[in-house]
Amino acid sequence: MRKLYVFSKYQTNLLLRNFKSTIVGFLLPVIMFFIFSNMLAELEVPETGRTIVDYLIPAFLPIIIINAVIVIYGQYYILYKEQGNLLKYKLLGLNTFSVLVGIFSATLIFQLVASLFLIVFAVLTKGGVCQ
Numbered sequence: 001m002r003k004l005y006v007f008s009k010y011q012t013n014l015l016l017r018n019f020k021s022t023i024v025g026f027l028l029p030v031i032m033f034f035i036f037s038n039m040l041a042e043l044e045v046p047e048t049g050r051t052i053v054d055y056l057i058p059a060f061l062p063i064i065i066i067n068a069v070i071v072i073y074g075q076y077y078i079l080y081k082e083q084g085n086l087l088k089y090k091l092l093g094l095n096t097f098s099v100l101v102g103i104f105s106a107t108l109i110f111q112l113v114a115s116l117f118l119i120v121f122a123v124l125t126k127g128g129v130c131q
Contacts, residue, residue: 004098007089010108017071025110029118033057037126055106057122064118065111072107 016022033056040052077100080086087097 003094004102005100007094007098008105008109011076011102012109015106015110025068026114026117029060029114030121033060033118033122034125037122053126057119060118061115064115065108068111068114069104069107072110073104076103076107 001059014053037053039057043052044050045052080089080091080103085098086099090096094102
């Protein structure tokens with residue numbers, strides 16, 4: 001279990017190492033929310049008295065997490081497989097499952113933080129989420 005924790009921490013540091021991709025990872029959901037919330041602010045959902053903006057956060061969160069985790073996870077897995085890093089980690093005492101779980105948990109944590117950033121932005125700019 002300790003090996004998995006250490007590898008997940010290492011993988012998280014790898015994700016955060018590239019400043020530009022980290023900023024894009026955090027700001028892309030916020031920018032998308034800002035654009036769509038301003039574009040769709042006038043559309044009202046019939047019989048609810050709410051605008052579409054109230055439903056953007058619950059719609060964006062699964063899309064952000066699932067899409068980014070699949071893309072980032074797949075990208076790192078293929079990269080590790082092509083470079084032979086899976087064998088290197090196996091020689092270090094990590095089995096393939098631990099490497100895959102470590103990559104997945106690091107990307108999931110990254111996207112959960114990005115989602116939290118999006119929620120805070122939505123609360124600050126639009127006055128709440130699903131009021």
